[in-house]
Amino acid sequence: MKKIxxxxxxxxxxxxxxFDILGFPIESLxxxxxxxxxxxxxxxxxxxxxxxxxxxxKKNVATxxxxxxxxxxxPDCGFDIEIKKNIIPGSGIGSSGSNAAGSVFGINKLxxxxxxxxxxxxxxxxxxxxxxxxxxxxxxxxxxxxxxxMVKSIDEENIISLPVPKDLFCFVIxxxxxxKTSYSREILPSRVELNSMTKQVANLGSLIHALHTSNYDxxxxxxxxxxxxxxxxxxxxxxDEVQKxxxxxxxxxxxxxxxxxxxxxxxxxxxNAKKINxxxxxxxxxxxxxxSTYVSKISSEGIxxxxxx
Amino acid sequence: MKKIxxxxxxxxxxxxxxFDILGFPIESLxxxxxxxxxxxxxxxxxxxxxxxxxxxxKKNVATxxxxxxxxxxxPDCGFDIEIKKNIIPGSGIGSSGSNAAGSVFGINKLxxxxxxxxxxxxxxxxxxxxxxxxxxxxxxxxxxxxxxxMVKSIDEENIISLPVPKDLFCFVIxxxxxxKTSYSREILPSRVELNSMTKQVANLGSLIHALHTSNYDxxxxxxxxxxxxxxxxxxxxxxDEVQKxxxxxxxxxxxxxxxxxxxxxxxxxxxNAKKINxxxxxxxxxxxxxxSTYVSKISSEGIxxxxxx
Numbered sequence: 304m305k306k307i308x309x310x311x312x313x314x315x316x317x318x319x320x321x322f323d324i325l326g327f328p329i330e331s332l333x334x335x336x337x338x339x340x341x342x343x344x345x346x347x348x349x350x351x352x353x354x355x356x357x358x359x360x361k362k363n364v365a366t367x368x369x370x371x372x373x374x375x376x377x378p379d380c381g382f383d384i385e386i387k388k389n390i391i392p393g394s395g396i397g398s399s400g401s402n403a404a405g406s407v408f409g410i411n412k413l414x415x416x417x418x419x420x421x422x423x424x425x426x427x428x429x430x431x432x433x434x435x436x437x438x439x440x441x442x443x444x445x446x447x448x449x450x451x452x453m454v455k456s457i458d459e460e461n462i463i464s465l466p467v468p469k470d471l472f473c474f475v476i477x478x479x480x481x482x483k484t485s486y487s488r489e490i491l492p493s494r495v496e497l498n499s500m501t502k503q504v505a506n507l508g509s510l511i512h513a514l515h516t517s518n519y520d521x522x523x524x525x526x527x528x529x530x531x532x533x534x535x536x537x538x539x540x541x542x543d544e545v546q547k548x549x550x551x552x553x554x555x556x557x558x559x560x561x562x563x564x565x566x567x568x569x570x571x572x573x574x575n576a577k578k579i580n581x582x583x584x585x586x587x588x589x590x591x592x593x594x595s596t597y598v599s600k601i602s603s604e605g606i607x608x609x610x611x612x
Numbered sequence: 613m614k615k616i617x618x619x620x621x622x623x624x625x626x627x628x629x630x631f632d633i634l635g636f637p638i639e640s641l642x643x644x645x646x647x648x649x650x651x652x653x654x655x656x657x658x659x660x661x662x663x664x665x666x667x668x669x670k671k672n673v674a675t676x677x678x679x680x681x682x683x684x685x686x687p688d689c690g691f692d693i694e695i696k697k698n699i700i701p702g703s704g705i706g707s708s709g710s711n712a713a714g715s716v717f718g719i720n721k722l723x724x725x726x727x728x729x730x731x732x733x734x735x736x737x738x739x740x741x742x743x744x745x746x747x748x749x750x751x752x753x754x755x756x757x758x759x760x761x762m763v764k765s766i767d768e769e770n771i772i773s774l775p776v777p778k779d780l781f782c783f784v785i786x787x788x789x790x791x792k793t794s795y796s797r798e799i800l801p802s803r804v805e806l807n808s809m810t811k812q813v814a815n816l817g818s819l820i821h822a823l824h825t826s827n828y829d830x831x832x833x834x835x836x837x838x839x840x841x842x843x844x845x846x847x848x849x850x851x852d853e854v855q856k857x858x859x860x861x862x863x864x865x866x867x868x869x870x871x872x873x874x875x876x877x878x879x880x881x882x883x884n885a886k887k888i889n890x891x892x893x894x895x896x897x898x899x900x901x902x903x904s905t906y907v908s909k910i911s912s913e914g915i916x917x918x919x920x921x
Contacts, residue, residue, distance in 0.1 A: 324814045453821065455814040460829055463821055494803035500812060500839065505633045505764040507813045511820040512762065512772055520769055530809065 306339040307412050308610040311405030313390045314397035315567045316441040319526040319558040320506035326441040327451045330599040334401045335387040338409030344381040353388035364399040365406035368430030372407045393481035395561035400442025403430025408606045420447045425457040449605035468517040471601045472576040474568045479593040482538050487562030502529045526556020539564045552579050615648040616721050617919040620714030622699045623706035624876045625750040628835040628867040629815035635750040636760045639908040643710045644696040647718030653690040662697035673708040674715035677739030681716045702790035704870035709751025712739025717915045729756045734766040758914035777826040780910045781885040783877045788902040791847050796871030811838045835865020848873045853895050861888050
């Protein structure tokens with residue numbers, strides 16, 4: 304294989320109570336990336352389309368993560384990367400994670416898959432540092448593996464694919480304003496009330512149990528973020544209105560995707576997600592903010608191969 | 613039924629990463645309680661044996677929780693309670709929880725079981741307030757229900773019996789020094805580093821997943837407390853030595869039971885728990901502190917009826 308073209312999905316991360324550890328891909332939104340072997344050693348971006356991203360290989364997440372990988376694998380060739388950027392940077396749905404994961408996935412495929420998908424997580428994550436200044440694998444792990452993924456640490460055995468009841472869907476609204484992940488992290492308090500921590504721990508524990516037992520009532524009461532949301536929602540226009548509407552309409556949970564400004568809701572069934580989509584669009588149409596919305600399964604697929612030669 | 617005699621177990625609570633939300637009963641240690649209907653309205657302690665506990669019905673946890681229950685059930689009789697106190701108060705293994713749960717269990721039985729065990733949790737918990745000044749149901753819920761219980765809130769639907777791989781055992785050492793729960797709570801910081809919270813959330817989430825999938829490696833890496841243990845262990849003589857020995861000998865986890873001074877370890881198999889028991893006894897025999905140790909299954913049984921007439 305000399306060249307591979309892939310679809311690398313956007314991802315919802317944090318997922319309410321799972322700050323920095325939970326995420327899942329969105330089926331219908333992602334970047335297209337083409338990665339080719341090259342006689343020139345190293346990794347470079349040779350073409351981008353769509354939303355603007357850095358071309359400098361020290362700043363582009365795709366090349367940063369790829370560099371880490373080839374430092375380890377020491378292949379006898381280099382790689383050229385083309386990115387068709389469909390996910391807006393700073394949108395809270397894993398824009399950088401998509402590319403950080405995509406480049407290592409593609410290179411690994413071109414080299415005959417020396418590493419497993421789980422082994423790729425730590426290399427993909429190094430790209431995230433270039434973007435947000437902190438390492439958090441809750442976008443790259445679900446982009447690579449698909450499904451709802453919990454990352455306890457980047458060691459392979461601590462990257463956990465969770466069971467997902469088959470009728471779980473999500474709704475996502477992406478207001479087209481940029482919130483820098485680094486800023487969205489700065490506004491978080493460095494310390495959390497002990498009592499709030501206990502609630503967050505209990506919610507995440509209950510969420511995991513609810514997923515294993517398909518307990519929708521418990522899912523609903525667990526998909527709550529007591530710690531992070533209250534700080535970050537200030538950066539997101541009409542967050543409270545959107546959340547209230549989603550929950551009124553029966554969403555199992557609604558919170559901020561990643562560091563925002565995207566908002567996600569999880570629903571039982573596609574119909575509910577579609578209804579929420581219709582009603583939230585009405586709220587945002589009253590504003591002067593451009594936006595996109597998505598309705599998707601909690602996709603069990605991560606990065607997909609579109610073509611290879 | 614006029615009179616019931618029960619065995620109300622001691623309980624390990626917190627269970628490493630499950631501060632204030634997780635607990636399980638110890639098979640071989642508990643208090644005996646006899647509860648009888650009486651023509652005198654209200655609830656009173658008529659006899660105690662063993663370790664000293666308050667006789668004042670406003671201070672004894674058994675009567676405080678029972679009062680709450682009869683305020684709700686409004687029975688046409690009163691209740692006399694006898695307690696044979698085998699669990700040392702302030703030992704970190706649910707001494708007060710045993711009695712708070714036992715009295716409401718007994719009264720509910722004598723009245724023909726108007727409430728479910730889960731419904732009894734909130735009444736039992738009101739007894740805990742008398743003892744520790746905070747409400748935390750991680751002793752009374754497992755004492756009532758048996759098994760490993762996660763309490764997200766005292767609402768019935770949020771009291772969760774977790775799956776327990778059948779070869780999980782525990783070792784407990786109870787150094788016979790008293791650590792008041794209220795003091796052990798005072799020394800905790802009111803706030804926790806955000807990063808520590810994230811680790812604690814990830815550990816508890818992974819623990820729940822590990823229990824559902826009988827994943828012992830994941831159990832081992834999840835049974836860790838990054839937040840509470842480091843503060844409370846200062847009150848427990850030789851904690852570090854005991855923990856190190858338990859982990860060296862293969863325990864899946866070792867931490868403080870409740871607010872201490874008891875220390876527990878969870879093992880795969882009874883043999884491992886017994887080996888740990890032998891070796892930890894050697895450590896504590898070198899001290900001048902009296903102690904007891906217990907080896908037990910993670911008991912699936914809570915309160916047991918010994919006799920009734």
